[in-house]
Amino acid sequence: MFDTLQLNQLQQEAVDFGVPAKENQDLSPLLIIAGAGTGKTNTLAHKTAKLVVSGVSPDRILLMTFARRAAGELASRASQIVEYTLRKNNKHYHAITLPWMGTFHSIAVRLLREHALAIGLEENFTILDRGDSADLIDLLRHELGFSKTHKRFPKKKTCLDIYSRCVNSQKSVEIVLKEHFSYCLDWVEELTTLFSSYAQSKADQSCLDYDDLLLFCFHMAQVTEIAIKIREQFDHILVDEYQDTNVLQAGILTTFFPTGKGLTVVGDDAQSIYAFRSADVDNILNFPQLFTPPARVISLKQNYRSHQLILNLSNQLLSEGSEGYKVELFSEKRHGNKPKLVTVEDDAKQAEYIIDNILASRERGIELKKQAVLFRTSSHSDRLELELTRRNIPYVKHGGLKFLEAAHVKDILSLVSWADNPKNKIASFRLLKLLPGVGPKFAEKINLYLAGYDYDFNCLKNFTPPETALPLYEKLVDNLVSMTTDQIKWSEQLQFLSGVYKELLEINYDDHFVRWGDIEQLIQISQQFPTRERFISELTLDPPQSSGDLSGTPVIDDDFLILSTVHSAKGQEWQNVFILNVADGNFPNEYAADNRALEEERRLLNVAITRAKDGLHLLQPLKYWVPEQQRWGDRHVYGGKSRFLSDDVMKCLEQIHYPKIHPNQREKESAKVAITDIRKSVLGMWKN
DNA sequence: CACCCAAACTTTTTT
């Protein structure tokens, strides 16, 4: 392993730029184009460390990362470097913490809560996760009568996606529909009405959804008094993964820090893969020109992760794309295993090949943890998971279904959220409908009643619910009242509420026994959070990525294979990487219609490829499932070769077939050999 | 008005 304390010349330049900040010097911002594996995290960590060592107070550094995991890694490395530097200079070492480090969304929450009163927002606003938002939209579309139209109205999730696009790209409903949801173009007016009542409804309940966090922050940045305060609060602003920011995020940044002084953004346009979330590659491409003088640009090209054969593949793939900075990566590791394009017959063979190879590698001493299987879509690993389970190979899956999306987990979180914010209609609806005999109408009645008494839970004692619900209703109300009036310590609140919930669980779910296990786990987890507010917002903002994240610290020396969507694999690396279903329809994805979307798919494949240090296997099944049918039917199709595998790209790949011979070739080759063999043995039968 | 059942319909990736 290379020494993380060493930096190459360009990395060092990036670290030193503007540190320490001098008057009238280095006024321009800095853009670091850091290709895959070029030591980006290390450079950022060094920069942060250098700032701290040179006397910048950690609370004057604003550090925005893409995911919590990346943040944690960065923080611990920066801390190590600070320790090392201070020790070297015989100075006293103290651990550093960076109070203003987090994702755009989590920083937005903090700033909004801090300035809530100044911008007419309740300090204790609730954050709606995607599921909550969709439920609210669903409620409203029924209320507005859009569910009973001659033609089917878009589903709640589609509505939310459209809304999200509008907010994050700051475009009108009509334009968003034209560009991305042309099949919904009939509904422009209805959707606009829906979104307007959605916004109103959130306001009534003092709730903000994910998009609002950015939107409100963006608007807050326009308020001069607040902008000045925040500008004065920070000397250095570091932003990671800048290629994945959208116009709102870029707007927040440039409005708060218009001169760009002390601003460093890091990213790689070749790894921009979040356009579906309205991320705009133009943000990073146009960044330098936003400022006068323009930003200094430093490109890191030396890759420390992979050997040159992998980089050749990545470089070739990207060179056939049409936009970007076109950075050619190189590595000092000249030799290694040539990346393989493995043709397999179908899903089953694909799984077989991977498992064979992974086990063989483990025999050679490469732990499971150092190997990963990546895929475009979460469900693509189904077959493999089945096989891994059958063969008792432990694995952890990142991306896809999350713990927090399980109905029972959402239920009990609703209970906590409702107690936290009585105006939260989504939470109350969800909960009340669990009572036997209570449906949407009754839930609405209860809510109106509560609103009439200024959201004092005590009033619910005088409300008469359906008889079937009575005993549980009373318990529930008692609990809610206690939560708001009695002094129950946060660490005991979830335990306290779980009593009523257990009964609700038993009535509503057949498999309540299994589900109860999850609730107990959640109670455990809640202990790690200092306050209820932090628990609710951090869990919604940064949900655990896999069930493994939840069980506290799993067995540390446990070895397991990593399965991950390409999106969730960002920033990580493994010795061996397997990429599933590299065929047209998946890479690129079939819905990537226009050129821009296609380019993003190319970058996505690039991200997957550049995760590998040594062994890289692209799997190409000949036969794969028709997308809409893949989960239940057994219709399959002979998939086309991925259009990214051009002749020049193919030259970077070693082609192999698994099982060893291609089916078509097998016919010819076996024909030559087998016939003589059979004759001999058949004749031999009669010999004496 | 709640609840159950049958029929129709499914567009990936995530803070």
Add this chain to the structure above:
DNA sequence: AGTTTGGGTG
């Protein structure tokens, strides 16, 4: 298969 809608029953 899961989700959503529509119709029928109590």
